[in-house]
Amino acid sequence: MSVRPIPPTSALTQPYWDAARRDQLTLQLCGQCGHRPFPPRATCPSCGASSLSWSPVSGRATVYSYTIAHRPPHPAFAAQLPLVVAIVELEEGPRMVTNIVGCDPAEVEVGMAVEVTSEPIDDTDMVLPVFTPSHETG
């Protein structure tokens, strides 16, 4: 059976995936300008510095936009419809693509408060950070 497309990791991005396996969302932090690049970079896209370190973020975010897919965008998702694909904006600023899980897709809306949770990737030891409606606003 097909699973999700498996992320092709690299040495640069490994800390992100290692943290995900510990149920932690960890992003780079620029020691020079404080920018939090995402996806991971070799140099800071904001100031050009190469002094990027890793540190956890809150995992709190709001839904910037979302769509409910009724046809699989990739055959691996055929059994997961309707699929909520979203872009969320983290409290710390960066936006990332994700899925919204743990709720009726019809409840998802732009501006909704969400928080990170973990979803194992079948047939791998990888964990994918996904988002679910925040408990505080539930």
Next chain:
Amino acid sequence: MSLRGVAAVIGLAEREPQRYTEDETNLDLLSGVAVDALADAGIDRSEVDGLLVHPIGGLPSFVPATVAEFIGLRPRFAELVDLGGATGAGMVWRAAAAIGAGMCTTCLCLTGTRRRRRPASSVTSEGGPAPIARGPGSKPPTRDRSPQAEFDAPYGMVGANVGYALLANRYAYEYGLTDAQRAKVAVDQRRNANANPAAFFHDQPLTIDDVLGSDVICEPLRMLEIVMPAAGAAALVVTAADRVADAAQRPAWLLGAGESVTHSSLAQAPGLGETGVGIAARAAFSAAGVYPEDIGLASLYDCYTIMVMLTLEEAGFCKRGEAGAFVESHDLTFSGDFPLNTHGGQLSFGQPGVAGGMSHVTEAVRQIQGRGGDRQVADVELAYAHGNGGIIAEQVGLVFGADR
């Protein structure tokens, strides 16, 4: 150096979009349309000393050299343009720039793709990372190690439908937009296609109810507001100002161009109102010294209805947030008060890879040349063509004029 009046499009050819091709290779298609465009311009192959092509499936590298040899060209300027749906428009100003810099005098701009029938299951045979189909011009699946393969595709952000649906929902959140307003774009464009024998959906009428009744693919986008992939090809001949008089066709002068590349993943895109669409369009209008209200034909990239609406306002044809009301209150057909995508747009013409984006350029040129046939707009002095690649990632705006 300003590009205004440096060069003009003097000839073009298009291979009508079809759902699939059988035996033809990409090289077959490109060489066929190249020969046709040169015949249209009335110039000999030996006069071509510039060549612009794009990434072509099956050719991992050396694309310009391979195409040049196949057609029988020995260009002094040869380059690969890789801007997705903005590739065709991007070729035109590059051709003019090369001409202006003295690197060539007559440049062929070639776009096109074959399309084979194949089982859908072949897409992910190994369960490996998904190929990132970024829209027209995408290379065939190889192991994709891009940030998008790692951080977007695992969530189902694959292909263009999801991305443009995200864009549509964000737009609706910020400004308000109804399903019927988006549908109006597809319907008016279909009326244009009904007057264009080359359009794939030439013989099929379309109503708002048809669009609204079609299957929801990715909310809010429905089947009939999503472009249909096709096979086809398009070629343009761009030549120097001092060669224009020798051509068989009236020139469509390039008066201004603008380009912008802002992101690759939609998650990293600038917000609405700050997109590359506006950056490219404003640069083009500024270079041409004209305003959106001067334009007689808008030929705007339309992979989805939402993209047309976004471009209308980001390029300045209407005010921010008013695209919905604008399309409702204007007749967008070739005989209307705001002629838009008079060839039918890709939504009704078909999308033969990056030749789909080129169709907005060829239509602008045809209308300037007065070769619009049944769909000719009266007295088009200025036309604006816009190309868009990826998920609103790569933008090129072009202003064409009947006079230099």
